[in-house]
Amino acid sequence: MIKAFWCLVLRWAWLANTAIAAGVSANAQAAAAGAGQAYPVKPIRIVVPFAAGSGADANPRFYGELVSKLWGQSIVVDNRPGGSGIIAVQTVKGAAADGYSLLTGTTSTISVNPVVMKDLPYDPIREFRPVILFGLSPTVFVVGSNAAGKTVKEFAVLTKKTSNALPVGNYSAGYELLSHWFGLVNGLAITPVPYKGGSQVMTDVIGGQIPSGMIDSGGAAPLIRDGRMRALAITADVRAPILPDVPTMKESGFPEFVSYSWSSIFARSETPDTVVNKLHEGFKAAMASPEGRAYQASRTSLIVSYTPQEISAFVAADSDRYRKIAQQAGIKPR
Numbered sequence: 324m325i326k327a328f329w330c331l332v333l334r335w336a337w338l339a340n341t342a343i344a345a346g347v348s349a350n351a352q353a354a355a356a357g358a359g360q361a362y363p364v365k366p367i368r369i370v371v372p373f374a375a376g377s378g379a380d381a382n383p384r385f386y387g388e389l390v391s392k393l394w395g396q397s398i399v400v401d402n403r404p405g406g407s408g409i410i411a412v413q414t415v416k417g418a419a420a421d422g423y424s425l426l427t428g429t430t431s432t433i434s435v436n437p438v439v440m441k442d443l444p445y446d447p448i449r450e451f452r453p454v455i456l457f458g459l460s461p462t463v464f465v466v467g468s469n470a471a472g473k474t475v476k477e478f479a480v481l482t483k484k485t486s487n488a489l490p491v492g493n494y495s496a497g498y499e500l501l502s503h504w505f506g507l508v509n510g511l512a513i514t515p516v517p518y519k520g521g522s523q524v525m526t527d528v529i530g531g532q533i534p535s536g537m538i539d540s541g542g543a544a545p546l547i548r549d550g551r552m553r554a555l556a557i558t559a560d561v562r563a564p565i566l567p568d569v570p571t572m573k574e575s576g577f578p579e580f581v582s583y584s585w586s587s588i589f590a591r592s593e594t595p596d597t598v599v600n601k602l603h604e605g606f607k608a609a610m611a612s613p614e615g616r617a618y619q620a621s622r623t624s625l626i627v628s629y630t631p632q633e634i635s636a637f638v639a640a641d642s643d644r645y646r647k648i649a650q651q652a653g654i655k656p657r
Contacts, residue, residue: 362422362598366397369588371427372411374404378539379586382457383427385618389609407496408432412445420591422598426451428589434642435497438649441656448642451589453634454599455606458624459583461559462501463540463569465528465552470535475555475575479509482534488512492524492536500645501558501582502537503652508577528552539584540566541623558582565623582644583625587634603631 369383380402387398403411412432418424426432433447445451464475472478482489489511491502499515506513516533518524524536525543529551540557544565547554554569560581562571572580588606590599609615610626619626629637648654 363396367423368399368401369425370401370411370414372408375402379429386609390605420593422594426589429586430497430584434645438645439496450592452592453631454588454602456587456629456634458626459585460624461540461557463543463554463557465536465554488514490514490516490533492516492533494518494520498537500648504648
């Protein structure tokens, strides 16, 4: 009987502890949900890995102001340039995963750095989750206005006759990888020529100092339209409205050659779903507003309405693409 008594006592104790644990878990979940619903209750910081006035700086600054007005809470842009974006990424990585410190992630910091940099101190796929994608910007392959060859294939054939590697101007590791991809599909040896910015690449292509460049379509479009240089192809999936006469690489005979540069807001991967969803809806509303539409009309990016899950899939595919290019070109992290 004594044994039965203690068994009964232990059973009561187990049930009581289970009920307490369940209560604690339910309270914790309720508190987390409440915190997500209350968000934001203090200023939000968006860390940008480039200087103020850069392309990656404009979107979070403009849309952040609209979301700030919508929510009645300040959104501050914090520029942390340097270290190929590592300084900015590490700043957000070291902050709390509560949605109050966000990162403007770009093609270079999220997709390219893991491919070209050894011992990168962050894992963009595992440690961050996307919130909103601002837009997609295709790349163009440009040559001088008097260059021989009217198409990509004609240009490649004529270039091979010189028996020399083709110099291709670029101003980031991402554009360098795309230059190598261009060489791989055309059977051309490529010599990447690094510059500090796109304007310098265009100046030297126009002046004949280098025969070609792989650059962003937005900055190049005015010079292409006025005939100062020619675009042989654009890397978009379809022809771009800003350059309707420029064929895509797909049209040029390379169906897999589709690539865009992009920027997106990212949060720490542990950030609650409720917070990420509220951020997504806030920025989505800002982008769909009349002010947002007018802003987009003044820019050259393709606007897409991806959910956070769709952005994750897009980023994973983008990262995989650059990794495969590097492997095929024999490029090792350095």
